[in-house]
Amino acid sequence: MKTPLILLCLLVAMCGVVVASFVTEEAPTGRGVTHSTFETMDEGGPASRHTHSVLTLGWIFGMLQVALFVGFLTLAARRDARGLIRALILSGVAYAEVFTITVFVYQQNVATAEAEFIGSFPAATTWMLFGLWPVPFLFVVVYVVGFRRWVWSPDDRERFEQILAARKAQPEAPQ
Amino acid sequence: MEAYRPIIILVCVGIYLVMCIGVGLWAMTRTKSTRDFFMAGRHLGIMVTSVAVFSSTMSGFGFVGGPGLVYKMGISSLWMVVCTSIGYSLTFFLLAKRLRLFAELRDSVSLPDAVMARYNSSTSSCLTAVAILLGVMGYLATQILAMATVLQSILAGIEWIGEIPLEASVAISCLVLVFYCVTGGIIASVYTDLVQGFVMMFAAGLVFVAAMLAVDGGFEGMSRTLVADDPEAISPWGTLGIIGGLSWYFLFTLGGCGQPHVITKLMMTRDVGEARHMLPMTILGYTVSALLWIGIGLAMRAVVLQGLHPELTKADDAAPAFLQSYAHPLLAGIVFAGLLAAIMSTADSFLNIGAAAVVHDIPRAIRGRSLQHELFWARTATVIIAVIAAGFALYSGERFVALLGAFGWGTFAAAIVPTVAIGFNWKRATPLAANVAILSSLFVNFAVKVLGMLTGFTIPFGIHEGAVALIVSLTLFFAISLMSTPQKIDEDIEAVMEM
Numbered sequence: 001m002k003t004p005l006i007l008l009c010l011l012v013a014m015c016g017v018v019v020a021s022f023v024t025e026e027a028p029t030g031r032g033v034t035h036s037t038f039e040t041m042d043e044g045g046p047a048s049r050h051t052h053s054v055l056t057l058g059w060i061f062g063m064l065q066v067a068l069f070v071g072f073l074t075l076a077a078r079r080d081a082r083g084l085i086r087a088l089i090l091s092g093v094a095y096a097e098v099f100t101i102t103v104f105v106y107q108q109n110v111a112t113a114e115a116e117f118i119g120s121f122p123a124a125t126t127w128m129l130f131g132l133w134p135v136p137f138l139f140v141v142v143y144v145v146g147f148r149r150w151v152w153s154p155d156d157r158e159r160f161e162q163i164l165a166a167r168k169a170q171p172e173a174p175q
Numbered sequence: 176m177e178a179y180r181p182i183i184i185l186v187c188v189g190i191y192l193v194m195c196i197g198v199g200l201w202a203m204t205r206t207k208s209t210r211d212f213f214m215a216g217r218h219l220g221i222m223v224t225s226v227a228v229f230s231s232t233m234s235g236f237g238f239v240g241g242p243g244l245v246y247k248m249g250i251s252s253l254w255m256v257v258c259t260s261i262g263y264s265l266t267f268f269l270l271a272k273r274l275r276l277f278a279e280l281r282d283s284v285s286l287p288d289a290v291m292a293r294y295n296s297s298t299s300s301c302l303t304a305v306a307i308l309l310g311v312m313g314y315l316a317t318q319i320l321a322m323a324t325v326l327q328s329i330l331a332g333i334e335w336i337g338e339i340p341l342e343a344s345v346a347i348s349c350l351v352l353v354f355y356c357v358t359g360g361i362i363a364s365v366y367t368d369l370v371q372g373f374v375m376m377f378a379a380g381l382v383f384v385a386a387m388l389a390v391d392g393g394f395e396g397m398s399r400t401l402v403a404d405d406p407e408a409i410s411p412w413g414t415l416g417i418i419g420g421l422s423w424y425f426l427f428t429l430g431g432c433g434q435p436h437v438i439t440k441l442m443m444t445r446d447v448g449e450a451r452h453m454l455p456m457t458i459l460g461y462t463v464s465a466l467l468w469i470g471i472g473l474a475m476r477a478v479v480l481q482g483l484h485p486e487l488t489k490a491d492d493a494a495p496a497f498l499q500s501y502a503h504p505l506l507a508g509i510v511f512a513g514l515l516a517a518i519m520s521t522a523d524s525f526l527n528i529g530a531a532a533v534v535h536d537i538p539r540a541i542r543g544r545s546l547q548h549e550l551f552w553a554r555t556a557t558v559i560i561a562v563i564a565a566g567f568a569l570y571s572g573e574r575f576v577a578l579l580g581a582f583g584w585g586t587f588a589a590a591i592v593p594t595v596a597i598g599f600n601w602k603r604a605t606p607l608a609a610n611v612a613i614l615s616s617l618f619v620n621f622a623v624k625v626l627g628m629l630t631g632f633t634i635p636f637g638i639h640e641g642a643v644a645l646i647v648s649l650t651l652f653f654a655i656s657l658m659s660t661p662q663k664i665d666e667d668i669e670a671v672m673e674m
Binding site: 007014031102103106 | 246247248249250251253256257259260261263264265267268269272273276279280393394395397398402404405406407408409410411412413414415416417418419421422424425428429447448450451452454455458476479480486487488489490596597600601603634635636637638643646647649650653654656657667670671673674
């Protein structure tokens with residue numbers, strides 16, 4: 001019961017973010033405007049459109065999402081699979097850290113008004129593409145490595161065969 | 176070679192379409208029952224399922240709309256791509272085991288069947304089927320329109336054919352699609368998905384290289400051009416900004432678990448244990464295919480900004496313009512085939528689940544039993560749904576298609592994520608909560624769209640209405656379930672939910 005209650009609280013907080021977006025001041029270029037030269041493109045304009053309050057609201061929105069995703073993953077885990085739940089939470093912490101770094105690096109760039117490059121992209125974009133994209137692969141590793149132990153064990157298979165056999169033995173099993 | 180470009184493209188596309196017909200004929204010999212038609216006899220292996228799952232997700236939008244969005248908004252739309260690793264993880268953790276076990280235990284042939292098994296509620300099952308049908312109509316109409324437009328532009332390049340009416344193009348493309356869907360049902364659909372998936376990956380990989388070569392300095396050159404013009408476009412949030420971009424991330428990450436044409440594939444697998452291998456393979460397939468989305472979008476924005484290419488007439492022309500100007504004719508041919516593949520692999524899944532809703536789910540929910548001669552009616556319904564969707568696409572006008580489009584990803588996400596992805600993993604979830612979640616998803620998505628059309632209303636910071644609908648439906652689902660009296664679940668289903 002604890003996990004669903006936590007999830008409900010997270011969801012209510014997300015509703016709060018949506019409500020907060022209605023009362024937070026949005027810059028004229030807040031969601032992009034038509035490019036000054038090319039009509040079929042948009043431009044974001046000055047990075048100052050991401051004021052401190054907008055960035056904070058965005059960071060909260062992102063962190064709530066990470067928490068919600070990890071919460072949903074744990075909802076799928078058996079209650080006795082503590083190792084799985086621990087692995088998911090630890091992976092979630094790494095995920096949240098990378099997201100925070102992405103926002104932080106972007107904020108630094110806004111403050112210095114110049115784009116620092118890492119590889120081929122501005123630093124914050126590099127964190128998004130090469131950090132935030134692959135880091136949830138930790139969950140995939142947990143799934144693949146822990147599959148037989150926590151997701152579908154030989155005992156589960158045997159138990160399911162029994163349930164199936166019992167159901168087939170019922171004279172008029174409802175479909 | 177350049178002089179023969181239109182012919183080469185037509186030949187590549189022709190080979191692909193003939194291959195689809197061949198798969199349809201082969202699958203017909205393997206389709207003997209409704210279970211074969213809707214569930215592929217639950218015999219799908221690792222490779223087929225993995226490719227079918229990712230290629231059904233990557234619709235024509237990914238190959239046309241995706242590059243167009245990157246061209247228009249910079250990095251913003253990549254939030255729909257970087258969500259793949261977490262999105263598919265959620266789908267597999269929450270659904271791969273449960274859906275497959277429910278399907279075997281109750282011999283389910285559709286998602287509403289599994290909903291019926293879980294909630295013991297014909298209302299929940301019927302509402303799920305109705306939400307699916309509405310979504311299918313909207314999605315299918317836009318996919319058919321996209322398919323016909325692509326075919327029309329290919330044929331227009333051939334001198335002796337010239338410009339053909341859109342109606343004729345719809346007829347030709349639908350004929351192939353409907354042929355293999357009617358003859359081979361979901362078996363034809365998933366095996367064409369297999370071909371389509373590999374075509375998409377191959378095409379995307381080559382295009383990505385071509386895109387890097389098209390701009391001086393490769394990716395860094397593109398990046399610096401974009402920074403010089405508008406640093407925000409190449410920032411992690413793109414021109415849309417942080418809150419709007421993250422709303423897309425939320426919708427496309429969690430919404431993936433609610434796409435019926437995708438998750439139904441998880442009911443068709445040969446063995447639950449194979450899900451372990453499918454998850455990484457699915458992510459790999461989608462990631463490779465998405466290279467086209469990223470590569471073309473960034474390259475076209477950069478070359479236009481550099482003045483090396485005239486401005487596009489509309490953003491969605493990014494992919495066709497790139498192929499015409501920067502890709503070798505043979506590559507262009509493969510990519511055009513890949514483009515049709517991306518559209519058809521999604522459309523065929525929609526046709527199949529739509530037919531299941533009409534001939535199986537809704538009659539069962541209302542009358543308590545399916546139609547007689549279900550296989551015959553399933554084939555008939557497939558044709559009828561395709562004809563109606565084609566009619567909507569051609570004659571209902573842009574506004575109506577846009578309204579139908581509202582019943583797409585966002586509605587599926589808000590209706591099915593709570594009811595199926597969460598409800599199948601949480602015993603306390605109640606049918607009442609599921610019904611309210613489905614109705615709220617329809618209402619919020621529709622209301623915001625209509626309000627937008629009538630008054631120009633938009634949610635601040637470009638927050639996607641589908642994300643709001645998903646948050647609302649999930650909140651209602653949890654709150655109502657926790658407040659209402661727990662419902663009794665059948666023993667066998669409860670035992671499976673404890674696994």
